[in-house]
Amino acid sequence: MSAGFLAGCGSSPTSPGPVNPPTTPPTNPPPPPPPATPATLRISKILAFGDSMTYGVDSPPLMLRALDAGISQSYPFKLQTLLGTRYSGQSVSVFNAGIGGKNAWEDRDRLAGMVSQTRPDLVLLMEGANDLNSIAPPSTNAQIDSTVSHMEDMVRDTLASGIPVVVATLPPQREGGKGHGIPYLTKYNNDLKTMAAKKGAFIVDVNAQFPVSLIGIDGLHPTEQGYQLIAEMMFDAIKSRYEVTPAPALR
Numbered sequence: 001m002s003a004g005f006l007a008g009c010g011s012s013p014t015s016p017g018p019v020n021p022p023t024t025p026p027t028n029p030p031p032p033p034p035p036a037t038p039a040t041l042r043i044s045k046i047l048a049f050g051d052s053m054t055y056g057v058d059s060p061p062l063m064l065r066a067l068d069a070g071i072s073q074s075y076p077f078k079l080q081t082l083l084g085t086r087y088s089g090q091s092v093s094v095f096n097a098g099i100g101g102k103n104a105w106e107d108r109d110r111l112a113g114m115v116s117q118t119r120p121d122l123v124l125l126m127e128g129a130n131d132l133n134s135i136a137p138p139s140t141n142a143q144i145d146s147t148v149s150h151m152e153d154m155v156r157d158t159l160a161s162g163i164p165v166v167v168a169t170l171p172p173q174r175e176g177g178k179g180h181g182i183p184y185l186t187k188y189n190n191d192l193k194t195m196a197a198k199k200g201a202f203i204v205d206v207n208a209q210f211p212v213s214l215i216g217i218d219g220l221h222p223t224e225q226g227y228q229l230i231a232e233m234m235f236d237a238i239k240s241r242y243e244v245t246p247a248p249a250l251r
Contacts, residue, residue: 037246038089041238043121046083046094048076048234049111049154050127053171054098056227067118070096073224076124078231083238095120103130104150111154115161122242123158124234126168126206127151129220132181132188144184148191155199166237167196169207171226177219204237206230 048054048070056074069080076096083092097114104127115123131147151167158165169189173182181188189207196203214226222230 039086039246040090040244041083041087041092042242042244043238044090044092045118045120046079046092046122046124046238047097047114047118047120048079048094048124048126049097049107049114050125051098051102051130052100053129053221054096054124054126055100056096056098067095067097069094070098073227074098075227075230075234078228079234082231082235086235086239101130102127103134104128104147104154105131108150108153108157112157115158115163120163122164122166122238124166124168125151125154125158125201126170126230128188128192129170129173129181132170132184133220135181135184140184141187144188144191147188148195151192152195152199155196155201159199159201165196165199165201166204166234167192167201168204168230168234169193171206171210171222171230172212172215174212174215174219177215177217202237202241204233206233209233 054070054074054076056071056077069077071077074096076094076098080092080094083094095114095118097111097118099110102110107127111123111125128147128151131150132144135143155165155167169192170181170185173185175182185207189205193203193205210222210226210229214223214229215221216223216226
């Protein structure tokens with residue numbers, strides 16, 4: 001046997017060396033998406049006008065106060081919070097011009113003055129409870145009609161100055177409380193909606209969405225949770241009409 005053959009049989013076959021995988025060029029991770037653009041509104045100043053249901057308490061203190069969103073339990077204050085949270089990229093101001101004990105028949109000039117002072121982009125109008133609570137039979141229908149007429153004057157004046165108006169119906173009242181307008185609420189609210197629609201005002205039907213369980217112990221004014229619900233109704237109305245949808249982010 002040849003030496004070459006012995007050497008070939010007695011030795012181990014040569015093993016191949018480790019195979020390196022093919023190198024691939026590193027890939028950069030995709031850039032993070034741009035931050036979402038916050039939603040915005042086409043308006044920035046809102047005037048909430050009315051009586052103690054706008055002011056936010058049963059018995060408001062007899063004092064002058066700054067014209068701002070008002071006390072924390074009021075619906076304008078809660079509306080300001082909702083708007084500020086959603087529209088964080090802009091400044092939206094809500095002015096609370098509610099005064100306890102006011103009637104629609106006496107507030108036409110006061111509203112005109114507040115509009116002139118604040119120059120709002122939108123007016124929220126909810127009033128008439130005190131008028132209804134002072135109705136004395138037998139002239140009930142005439143007094144309801146008169147109250148709606150005074151509300152119509154305020155809507156007409158405000159629209160004539162180029163400012164849109166949201167008209168809110170009144171929330172329910174509970175038997176046994178200080179509110180005596182229960183027999184007149186349905187007619188008043190229905191006539192108010194008819195008037196507002198004819199004049200071109202927006203309507204927020206508070207009464208239709210408001211459970212009587214959210215009326216407070218006096219039977220007339222909402223609880224703080226009730227004011228929160230009114231704020232949410234107003235917020236939804238404003239959002240649906242004035243929100244500007246952000247353009248899709250470019251990638």
